[in-house]
Amino acid sequence: xxxxxxxxxxxxxxxxxxxxxxxxxxxxxxxxxxxxxxxxxxxxxxxxxxxxxxxxxxxxxxxxxxxxxxxxxxxxxxxxxxxxxxxxxxxxxxxxxxxxxxxxxxxxxxxxxxxxxxxxxxxxxxxxxxxxxxxxxxxxxxxxxxxxxxxxxxxxxxxxxxxxxxxxxxxxxxxxxxxxxxxxxxxxxxxxxxxxxxxxxxxxxxxxxxxxxxxxxxxxxxxxxxxxxxxxxxxxxxxxxxxxxxxxxxxxxxxxxxxxxxxxxxxxxxxxxxxxxxxxxxxxxxxxxxxxx
Amino acid sequence: xxxxxxxxxxxxxxxxxxxxxxxxxxxxxxxxxxxxxxxxxxxxxxxxxxxxxxxxxxxxxxxxxxxxxxxxxxxxxxxxxxxxxxxxxxxxxxxxxxxxxxxxxxxxxxxxxxxxxxxxxxxxxxxxxxxxxxxxxxxxxxxxxxxxxxxxxxxxxxxxxxxxxxxxxxxxxxxxxxxxxxxxxxxxxxxxxxxxxxxxxxxxxxxxxxxxxxxxxxxxxxxxxxxxxxxxxxxxxxxxxxxxxxxxxxxxxxxxxxxxxxxxxxxxxxxxxxxxxxxxxxxxxxxxxxxxxxxxxxxxxxxxxxxxxxxxxxxxxxxxxxxxxxxxxx
Numbered sequence: 001x002x003x004x005x006x007x008x009x010x011x012x013x014x015x016x017x018x019x020x021x022x023x024x025x026x027x028x029x030x031x032x033x034x035x036x037x038x039x040x041x042x043x044x045x046x047x048x049x050x051x052x053x054x055x056x057x058x059x060x061x062x063x064x065x066x067x068x069x070x071x072x073x074x075x076x077x078x079x080x081x082x083x084x085x086x087x088x089x090x091x092x093x094x095x096x097x098x099x100x101x102x103x104x105x106x107x108x109x110x111x112x113x114x115x116x117x118x119x120x121x122x123x124x125x126x127x128x129x130x131x132x133x134x135x136x137x138x139x140x141x142x143x144x145x146x147x148x149x150x151x152x153x154x155x156x157x158x159x160x161x162x163x164x165x166x167x168x169x170x171x172x173x174x175x176x177x178x179x180x181x182x183x184x185x186x187x188x189x190x191x192x193x194x195x196x197x198x199x200x201x202x203x204x205x206x207x208x209x210x211x212x213x214x215x216x217x218x219x220x221x222x223x224x225x226x227x228x229x230x231x232x233x234x235x236x237x238x239x240x241x242x243x244x245x246x247x248x249x250x251x252x253x254x255x256x257x258x259x260x261x262x263x264x265x266x267x268x269x270x271x272x273x274x275x276x277x278x279x280x281x282x283x284x285x286x287x288x289x290x291x292x293x
Numbered sequence: 294x295x296x297x298x299x300x301x302x303x304x305x306x307x308x309x310x311x312x313x314x315x316x317x318x319x320x321x322x323x324x325x326x327x328x329x330x331x332x333x334x335x336x337x338x339x340x341x342x343x344x345x346x347x348x349x350x351x352x353x354x355x356x357x358x359x360x361x362x363x364x365x366x367x368x369x370x371x372x373x374x375x376x377x378x379x380x381x382x383x384x385x386x387x388x389x390x391x392x393x394x395x396x397x398x399x400x401x402x403x404x405x406x407x408x409x410x411x412x413x414x415x416x417x418x419x420x421x422x423x424x425x426x427x428x429x430x431x432x433x434x435x436x437x438x439x440x441x442x443x444x445x446x447x448x449x450x451x452x453x454x455x456x457x458x459x460x461x462x463x464x465x466x467x468x469x470x471x472x473x474x475x476x477x478x479x480x481x482x483x484x485x486x487x488x489x490x491x492x493x494x495x496x497x498x499x500x501x502x503x504x505x506x507x508x509x510x511x512x513x514x515x516x517x518x519x520x521x522x523x524x525x526x527x528x529x530x531x532x533x534x535x536x537x538x539x540x541x542x543x544x545x546x547x548x549x550x551x552x553x554x555x556x557x558x559x560x561x562x563x564x565x566x567x568x569x570x571x572x573x574x575x576x577x578x579x580x581x582x583x584x585x586x587x588x589x590x591x592x593x594x595x596x597x598x599x600x601x602x603x604x605x606x607x608x609x610x611x612x613x614x615x616x617x618x619x620x621x622x623x
Binding site: 134137 | 312324327444446453575576594
């Protein structure tokens with residue numbers, strides 16, 4: 001109690017630097033990275049490990065509000081909502097990740113092709129980007145999920161196809177800019193090969209962009225995945241993605257079972273927000289001027 | 294000016310045509326390679342009761358027994374004449390379904406669009422004027438959090454709080470259940486629209502607020518604002534005289550280009566509240582395999598988004614003297 005104030009302050013500062021509040025951007029980013037990665041591992045592993053039987057129905061434990069043994073409550077079949085939420089998030093994250101990575105791959109190929117393969121290719125790809133952006137994302141997702149006949153495949157393809165255009169645009173612009181930069185021009189005059197320029201000059205600039213771009217696509221991909229499964233177009237009720245859990249909870253809202261909707265949605269929000277923050281922080285490290293404030 | 298406008302509209306119309314042709318070719322091609330059998334989708338649960346002969350009759354009735362290219366030519370020539378085909382689930386011409394649904398969606402989307410624009414603009418300006426103070430932090434935090442919140446989940450929370458607990462608003466639907474169409478009053482309709490509209494407006498705020506905040510900060514950092522401050526201008530007067538017009542223009546343009554997200558948001562909101570609009574029709578068409586309606590909706594939403602972007606361009610031309618003069622000289 002009677003400690004001098006400066007010691008108190010130092011103690012607080014030490015705590016803060018551990019928590020990352022007072023630390024620099026780099027530490028903060030790393031700290032966030034750690035938390036998010038941990039979250040990912042816990043949820044992903046948890047979802048995979050919990051699968052057999054732990055969300056079994058038990059009819060004498062139906063419709064229980066949250067308690068210590070069931071932190072998220074139980075549903076109308078007596079299934080533990082915490083286990084279901086983890087499983088749902090795990091499935092949603094895996095689908096979101098696949099979709100985002102495939103989308104980023106398409107974006108990388110398209111963006112690089114547009115920037116390096118001449119005017120005609122550039123025009124075609126720019127036109128394709130505009131074409132994909134001219135239909136609302138969700139309508140396109142519904143359409144693609146329908147065309148693929150539902151299932152995980154349809155959702156992942158849909159997410160990949162709706163998410164590539166924005167990133168492809170960024171990569172195209174970036175590649176064009178680097179190509180016309182002075183140091184590349186000089187390198188070319190000095191007689192370096194195209195391969196050398198591509199590997200030594202262009203790739204090191206684009207790789208972090210691509211990585212961060214993928215990371216920033218990921219939260220969007222999860223949100224879109226949740227939306228499309230919520231609408232009932234992606235998966236069957238036997239594959240409990242987070243959207244399915246939430247759409248099922250709709251029927252029990254008027255019965256006052258709030259915990260069915262609140263906790264799964266909140267967990268989804270936290271996961272999405274965490275990855276969004278991480279992507280943002282990394283973007284600031286990679287590209288300080290382009291980062292949103 | 295008038296000639297320039299005519300040229301502008303002609304150019305846009307031509308672009309829209311090209312876009313629609315491309316979208317229809319692509320979507321038709323996608324449907325034709327899809328593993329879904331439209332006859333099967335149409336029959337649905339009656340699968341066992343339908344004989345192979347009936348199946349063929351259905352296929353012939355919808356023209357599904359012909360090769361894809363021929364079907365496309367038929368569908369496309371009908372499309373050019375303004376006939377979008379017949380919806381399988383509603384047994385009505387697609388154009389009629391879309392028109393009917395659009396009128397109920399229009400009110401929802403229009404009001405939300407206006408509200409989110411105005412609130413978002415005000416929030417963005419307020420945040421920028423109080424940069425790095427609590428109001429700014431609050432707006433920023435709110436916008437980023439909202440951007441990672443699933444819209445439909447927010448809708449579920451709305452229903453729980455305002456409909457189930459407080460009982461202020463009905464749980465869903467566009468009109469009261471069990472009431473004849475002629476007995477539904479305007480008041481009923483409005484009461485049913487409040488929650489969906491509030492949700493859709495809330496979802497649209499974050500983009501416009503963050504954008505406006507950034508633009509306003511740019512303006513506040515400029516030399517002319519520094520000079521104005523040196524002359525003693527401050528607060529609201531400073532904003533009206535130096536900020537408003539500079540910031541409003543990009544904000545309005547941005548708001549017109551969010552039609553795509555607005556439509557997507559409407560799909561989710563309408564599904565949560567069972568509101569009978571375009572979005573719900575899209576979901577139903579996708580679920581039940583109503584190809585003509587789904588294609589019609591894809592084209593319709595494309596036109597919708599395109600109109601938003603074209604309007605943004607047009608407003609830029611009309612309002613911003615720099616672009617207008619540049620256009621005239623050309």
